[in-house]
Every structure is written in C-alpha cells, then in structure tokens.
Amino acid sequence: MIEFRTLADDHPDLGHSPLLRGALLTLQFAGEHGSIGLTKSKAFKRVFVHWAVEHFDWPGKSPEEMFRFQKVINEYEFPPLELLHFLLISLRLGRHYKGEFRTTKRGAELADSPGRLFAELIPYFVLQIDHASYARFDDRPVGTWDIWMNVINMEAAHGTTEAALFETFYGEPHDWHTAGWREMGAFSSCVLRPLAWAGLISEIREGDHGSRVCHVFKTPLWRSAIRLETDVQLAPICIQ
Template sequence: MIAFREVDDADPALVFSPLVRGMEKTFAWVDEHGGISLTPSRAFKRVFVHWAAAEFDWPGHTEADLFAVNKVLNEPDFAPLMVLHDLMIAMKLGRHYKGEFRPTKAGQALTGHPGRIFGTVVPFFLFRINHASMSRFEDAPILANWDVFLNVLNAETEDGATGGHLRRVLFGAPETGPLPRYDEVMGQLYIQVLRPLCWAGLLQQERAEAGYRSEEAMFVKTPLWRAALRLETDGKVKGATRH
C-alpha cells in the first residue's frame, strides 16, 4: 500500500519538485496577467512558453537545453510544460475560456500552497496518467505495479543506482547479441517510472558524463522522498553512505 505523508507548505524538500515549481510559476503568471493566451489549437502561446522555459528551471529541459535545439519554443517543444498543461486540465485545476487558460476554483485553492499542490497533484500524476503514451512506440507495454517499483527503489536508490542496475533488479538482465540494440524495457522503465518520479521531485537524476543514456544515469532519492512517502520497506532501508 502506497501512503503519502502530508507535506507542509514550508518544507524545504519541496524545492526538489519541478512539477510543484512549474505549477506555482504558472499560477503566479496568471495572478499577474489574468490568464495565459492560447493558440487556435489550445496550446500555450510562445510568450508564455519562453517565459516558462526560463522560470521553471526544469532539469534536462532548462532554457539553455531547449534553445540549444530550437530557435523558438512552442508548447510541444517543452515536453514537461505540455504534460503540466494536460494535467491541470485533466484534474480540473484549469480550463480554457475565451482563448485563455485560467485556473478553476480548485486550482485557485492551491495557489501559494506548494505542499498542497504536491499532495493533490503528484499522486494523480504518478498513478493516473498513462506515461506509456509518451513513448515513441505505439504498442509500448504499460508498467503498472507502482507498489513494487516504489518499495524496490526505496532500497536501491538510497545511495544512488544507475538505470541499468534498476532495470536488472526489476526485470533481469537485457538480452545480448553481436550488435548493440535498443533496450525497450529500459526505455519504458525510464519513461513510465524513473522520469515521472524525477519530475515529481522524489528522485533526482544525475547524468552520466559520457552522454544521456538512461542506463548510465544515476538515480538517487531526494529529501522529498523521505518527507512524502511511507512504504513497507522503510524499516529495511539503511542510511545512505555519506562521503
């Protein structure tokens, strides 16, 4: 059974959550401007997307990261913003009205309360969103056993673990052959489990120096994991080795 502890608005661990920070920044924009202008296809307009890229400071999707491959930014170019937009609509925290995105009363009630944002949005984001839909493969299998994932990660990422190690612990070693091949299981583990946990702020991803392969990236629990989660394996987790 996965249980979330209530996180106080003043808890410094909330700084680790890009999702909470992005939603707070979005509500701050609305407070100042009255709404977020939408394109005819109901995406956020570029002026907000450019502002969000700078303000959200989303790991792996910073302003520098995004403009390194784009001259201008549309909402689909900033994947976390697109997810955040869809999430707020799905949870009825915001709505589209007369060409603008505006918070609903439920969304307004979260303004200024990052702990409440975390407690309301993160469980929905992790457990109700189909993360497999973000895969490049239409028939990607859905990995759904969050109870197993979180309890295993609770122990394995205490001192940090590579994506490849977590793949082997959860699913066994990948098949080998004479030529390198894409490990779809590793890809889906990253897309459906590890990346959502990083975006929620429960894990932190440290990129490998050699590149961006998720097998080589290091994943470690953040202070927010300990502040927010109550898991069956808590009693078996030893304190991290500090150097």
C-alpha cells in the same frame, strides 16, 4: 501500499519537485495576469512557453539549451509544460475559456499552498497517468507502482543505476547499448522519468551516448513525502 504525506507549505523538500515548481509558476502567472493566451489548437501561446522555459528551471532543459538551435518554441516542444497543461485541466485547477487558460477557484487557492498542491498533483501524476501516452514509444513496462517504488526504496537507498534497477526488476542485463534498449526505454520513460519529474528521485548521467550511465538517487522529498512497506527494512539515516 503507497502513502503520500501532505507536507507543510514551507517544507524545504518541496523545492526538489520540478513539476510542482512548474505548476505553481503557471497558476501564479495566470492569476497575476488574469489568464494565459491559447492558440487555436488550445495550446499555450509561444510568449508563455518562452516565459516557462526561462523560469521553470527544468533539469536538462535550460534556456541556453532550449534556445540554442531555435528561437521560437511551441508548447509541444517543451514536453514538461505540455504535460503540466494537461494535468492542470484534468485536476480542474485551470480551465479553457474564450481562448484563454484561467485558474479555477481551487487552482487559485492552491497556487499559494505548495504543500496542498503537491498532495493534489504528484500522486495523481505518478500513480494515475498513463506515462506511455507521452513517451517516445508506446511500450509499457510490466509491473505496478507498488512494486516499483518499494523496490526502488531499497535499491536506491545509497544510489544505484538505471541498468541495475532494470536488471533487478526483469532479470535481464539490458541497457541502452543492448538489443533490449526498447525495454529499457519503456522502463525509463514510464517509471524513472515520472519519479524524476515529480522530484522524488534525481538522475545523474555520465558519459556520451555510446557509454552513457544513469545514476539514480532518492531525493530528500522521497523520504519526507512517501510512506512505503519497505521503509521498515531501511537503516535509519544518521545525521552527524
């Protein structure tokens, strides 16, 4: 069983969640400016996409990296924003009205309440979204969130790697350099990436494409926001 705790609005561990930070900034921007302009296809207009790239502080997608090869960026070229747009509409925290994105009454309330917004947004994103729908491939890993999160809770207690986790779950030593790279990709896209975007794990990548290793660690937000069955098997953290 997976239980998400509701944290106080000023809880410092909430700062580990890129998705929460992006949601807060988007709702606050829409509230302060009255709305966010939409294109004919109902995507955010480029002026806001550029603002989001500059302000979201998204891991691996700094403004320098995003604008290095192109000066004009559309919503679909900044996947976290495209997903966040979908989530805010799905949760009825925002709505489309006459060519604009506007916050709903509930969205405006949660824009000033990070703890409550986390409780609304993150469990829905992690547990209910079909993560293969926005991944590079349509492959889905075998398993459930109850299994994945309880095992990661144990295996990543002191850090692990993407390849080691895959082998723990599926018994095959696949990684990005073996014939099973698509299975590894599905696991990474549908399990590890959502946890990282939610701020529950951090990923540190080392090496180039030919010898890349991805280290996985639980963030403080994991420990403060989630209650799992395997918690009782973990040694308590000693703070000196």
